[in-house]
Amino acid sequence: MNNTANEVDKKILKTISNIDISKLKGAYNIRKDGKLFVRNTTPSINIVSKKDKDGIDIIIKENTKNESVHIPVILEKEGINDTVYNDFHVGENADVTIIAGCGIHNDSHKKSEHDGIHTFYVGKNAKVKYIENHYGEGSGDGKNVLNPTTIIYLEDGATLEMETLQIQGVTSTVRTTKAYLKENSNLVIKEKIMTTDSQEATTEFYVELNGENASTHVVSRSIAKDSSKQQFSSNIQGNTKCFAHVECDAIIMDKAKVVAIPRIDANNLDANLIHEAAIGKIAGEQLIKLMSLGLSEKQAEQEIIKGFLK
């Protein structure tokens, strides 16, 4: 290892990727303050720096099974604005887990921003689990901004399950996800967001179901506290015999605002598309039930939130 992780690095890595850097195995590429911090490759997974722009190509050989790739990003330098392009080339029949995420530690008054553009090319019948966590901390009043873009191409029979979590310390985020699905492919997206104070979070999903029997399930659960604002929009294009289910659930508290904009386009007679959206405060009966089990109102609220974002 060329670089030594400090305590802040270790804490951030633990939070966003649940990894202990000293015990990290498999393929990984840790980026810190806009530069490569440490990298490891395996016989099946190669990581190569891009020559034309900032970023990496992650090349996963076909038939690679039970391997993982960690690509966390740490921002600690004040006032940093880091844009990175990461492309994942997943070979046919591979079955891998990819863990990404960005943690910002900002003690300054300046804005720290990370824009990660991730593109997935998932080969025939390959299976990918992609986990992305976002987290901000620091004593300064500088903004922590994260704008991730994810573009997904699923070949025939490919599946990708994406889990994203943003629960603390991100002042502003615009998350864009676009996906293009071929025959028999399946995309599952599970998004969890909690905003507090005056934070703002926008998520936009665009999914094209182009191949017969392609399917997607998008679930967004969010909690907006204080005077934070959230906007969820989804646009599903059913262009053939396909299935889509979009579920947007939000709890609003205090003076928060949540907007949900669903759009489902059935462009084929056999497109079966469902959108469900629900926004509301914590139900009084839920608080009463938990209080009748001995919890205080505050504890009941915490349990409801914990369960909702689990």
Added chain:
Amino acid sequence: MLELKNICFSRDGKDILKDINLKFSDNKVFVITGANGSGKSTLAKIIMGIEKPDKGNIIFNGTDITNLPINERSKLGIGFAFQQPVKFKGITVGDILNITAGKKLNRSQICEYLSDVGLCAKDYIDRELDSNLSGGELKRIEIAMLALKNSEFTLFDEPEAGIDLWSFNSLINIFERMKNDTKNTIVIISHQERILDIADEIIVFENGSVKEMGKKSKILPTLLISSKSTRYVKEGKDNE
């Protein structure tokens, strides 16, 4: 012992409970019955602290709990099985039983409480308490929670509703065990003949008042012979 003194409750100009005076002595099963809208459920909510009486006092083991919040009453030993179980997104059956126990239960403990209500733990422990469960399943989980809580004083609001596919005997067994094992008091709101049959005492409500109260042997025969306002039903049929 729980005592209600002069409890009055009205809403929108309607007297829902009129000067209720009742004593629930220890280690007995009370069944409250009466027509829909006679004030039974409101009384249960008042005891749990979900509704506040306009007048009157609630005394539990010598302490006036009239102004105590729900959770304080729960800690003192009052439990309440809702008529309509509450749904939660994300909270699983295992989670709610852990919350009820106030600690993390192991799988075999959870299994024990779920099998008592006719549910197989491995099929249910990780399921969310939401619309994916049927009304009957939610109801059984609600009863399992109260059996686990094992409070000194437990209210069940129409526990039989929606359990038609489950052995009715199991429900009765739970009440019997809660009563016998720990000398608890159980108050059940019900129209179900077999539940009335396990009562030590029956309280009949009518238009917000206690119409009559007494030992089962005295009250039950008259109830079953004739009641124009209430229909008492046999096992396996809904009570509405």
